Amino acid sequence: MAGLKQVQRQTGVALWRQIADRIREAIGNGAYDETGMVPPETVLALQFGVNRHTVRSALAALAQEGIVRAVQGRGTLIERKERLNFPITRRTRFTAGIGDQAREMRSLLLDEVKEEASSEIARWLGLKPGATVIRLETLREADKRPVSKATSWFPAERFAGIGEAYRKHQSITKAFAELGLADYVRATTEVTAAHADTADLADLELTPGAILLIAKAMNTDLDGVPVQYSISRFAADRVQFTIEN
């Protein structure tokens, strides 16, 4: 079921990077759990059909990420292995959803801007194009490891001061509560995937070629009035989404 590991040449993606990605994925899927170690370099080289030096380049990249640690004479130990589950339901909330899977949650407000809504944002929030909206750029971490970077838009009139409230509580739910919105629900979520650009690479501490899961979400109050539209970019090798119907 896991699928044979294979690798292609002359594709613009170096073999060592393809192999590093496969091994990272295998670790995340729980292969190698019995030993807690990656197979020996010579075995991996045979499995992937490449030279041992090429495997070493891949393992060096994973060591750089802190995922494995090579010990001379013993082997290559797995250091970290995680994939957070992120449920998407009517009651989706980042902090509550991840809360029990990580010891420490953190949310950083990177930027707060008041701007005119683009036609797309206006459509999602049910506003006239050009209406004023507040845009927040946030970075969310679990156990000091960045999980997602999000851009959120709010109607400026109704939620003036949401940046300050968010900075204080480090939670959208609590920020809404402070501004008089006791409850809200997830109306729609669109999920796509893409390669990370350089800005996301830096903020999410990813290596180039990394994949993002992108969730575009619209939240409404209990009367169905849009209160938030957001685009969240998740490190694909650290999360999975669960949709329960």
Next chain:
Amino acid sequence: MAGLKQVQRQTGVALWRQIADRIREAIGNGAYDETGMVPPETVLALQFGVNRHTVRSALAALAQEGIVRAVQGRGTLIERKERLNFPITRRTRFTAGIGDQAREMRSLLLDEVKEEASSEIARWLGLKPGATVIRLETLREADKRPVSKATSWFPAERFAGIGEAYRKHQSITKAFAELGLADYVRATTEVTAAHADTADLADLELTPGAILLIAKAMNTDLDGVPVQYSISRFAADRVQFTIEN
């Protein structure tokens, strides 16, 4: 909002491939819609900060995919541009969901196998480990373009002959109906993203480095009894998922 195009060196991913991926994405997002053309090679080279020859390698790769076509003296024309929307709800069905977005739908049964359920499959289907299940490998196309490749498991006792029924109707829904299951619902969906392996590259007509959206789904009958567990791999640049709550 689209983000500046940027590109990184010495990452194991060739510059021409990074640039090809960025341009493909930009085309999918509707940039360049006004002209129907990609900017001139010299302009792209300047934007990405690379040599013109490197841009030409990227455009050659996109031409190979049939996405653009270069015309000497005029420029590089955009040939194809699509992203199918795939709703995920309690009533998710592939054919009905995509039906109105493409002219021609097709479903191929690649393989049918009777096997023992692994512990994971047994858990999802509510069976004892080692129980007999039927596994179907299917490829789904929209307008002759492969969209997803799926592996599905069914309880063998209840759905004997589902392979034959699927081959006849080219639809899970109709195959279920023929076997006496008039209706079913989507219970859970897990979404992840990963790089495509070589088997998927070939079947989905992708280029190496391509991204897959992976949906692991469990369907039940109206009494909540599992009837199907499936792992579908979608070409990420051809689809998006929509979750309506």
Next chain:
DNA sequence: TATGGTTGTCTATATCAATAGACATTTTAA
């Protein structure tokens, strides 16, 4: 029809990626 803008082709050079082989160093276990 002349010109500017665009893609196509060629040569040359430097660096990265991958293979190959040999041997050192460290750990584990016989």
Next chain:
DNA sequence: TTAAAATGTCTATTGATATAGACAACCATA
């Protein structure tokens, strides 16, 4: 203590990747 198994380091060679420059071929249009 010894041998086997594993990672670490070094040299050498080949092909892919990227840059640089020059010029040809083609198209649209002033």
